[in-house]
Amino acid sequence: MRQEVLQAINEVRSNKGLPKISEIVPETSLRLDLEMDSLDLAEFTARLESKTGVDIFEQSIVSTVGDVLNKLS
Numbered sequence: 001m002r003q004e005v006l007q008a009i010n011e012v013r014s015n016k017g018l019p020k021i022s023e024i025v026p027e028t029s030l031r032l033d034l035e036m037d038s039l040d041l042a043e044f045t046a047r048l049e050s051k052t053g054v055d056i057f058e059q060s061i062v063s064t065v066g067d068v069l070n071k072l073s
Contacts, residue, residue: 001052001072005065008047012040026066048072 002024010020018035030036036044041057048068049055056062056071 001069004051005048005068005072008044008051009034009065011047012036012044015043016040024065026064026069028065030063030065030068 006021006024009024013020013034016035021034028034030041030044045055045057052072054072056068059071062068062071
């Protein structure tokens with residue numbers, strides 16, 4: 001699942017003209033460390049839901065990569 005999250009992050013970053021990242025850690029902040037705004041988070045959520053069938057924001061807010069991974073497990 002970690003690879004799918006990394007791929008979705010890099011797709012969003014690529015669309016913003018930001019460089020790809022090579023690895024993620026649970027403590028990584030989606031907003032602060034990955035520079036995602038609300039539109040980026042919506043795109044990220046849609047990409048993950050398309051791949052996994054899980055809406056990571058359905059039950060609560062997620063703010064870190066670890067939150068995302070917990071929702072997907």
